[in-house]
Amino acid sequence: MLYLYHEEAGKPQLSLTGDAHRYIFKVRRHKADDLLYMRNLKDGLLHSYRVTHIDKRSVMLSLQESSILEVKAKQSLHIGWCVIDPKSIEKVLPSLNEMGVEKITFIYCKRSQKSFKLDFKRMEKILLNSSQQSGRSEMMQLEMAEGLEDFLHKYPEAKMLNFSENHFVSNRSFETIVIGCEGGFHEDEVALFKTEDIIGFDTPMVLKSESAASAVASRVLL
DSSP states (O other): OOOEEOTTBTBSEEEEOHHHHHIIIIISOOOTTOEEEEEOSSSSEEEEEEEEEEOSSOEEEEEEEEEEOOOOOSSOOEEEEEOOOHHHHHHHHHHHHHHTOOEEEEEOOTTSOTTOOOOHHHHHHHHHHHHHHHOOSSOOEEEEESSHHHHHHHOTTOEEESSOSSBGGGOOOOSEEEEOOTTOOOHHHHTTSOGGGEEBOSOSSOOOHHHHHHHHHHHHHO
8 A cells, every 4th residue: 555545634643543543553563653655635745644653542643744746647538437237347446546547427328227326435435445555646536427418418529439440549539438338339329429439449359348448448548
């Protein structure tokens, strides 16, 4: 873990209790006078704290230094993702976060199962743990869209990832791309995009939705 998250990181004094205390005391086995690195994931600052007191219930920290250290992808990628099984999303979410995806907007597309309900608090916890492990300095943004038309009204420059002779490797001039769910896009949804705004991978294989999301992120960001 490259740093520890605390919403009040940057204050002169901090007290850690609960899970944060258990991590410091039992997992990392820190002791008095050790240095810890903290972020609040809001300002791009990395804060250095010294452990001034530690016991079985709490850890007291004193701020030593704050410095600007932004850790993020070199370019922006926003994925519009038609809702799939939340378990599948949660499995790949840490990888997308580590690669630097800036934002994911989940969309209830025509072939998304409406019974799938996303737990944003659970996903944010997954992202928080991933960010601490990878060093990412800002949290990935998550949001919802009720349908593809609503999404395109807000993000009219978005591309669609679908079967197309307009191959992905030759089209990198985008920041927002929509990825379908199991069963792909409905024909009415495909019709919302101009032909030149539909791009595909140069492969005969059919990718699962989460595989496509990982492939897009790796191609664009790494």
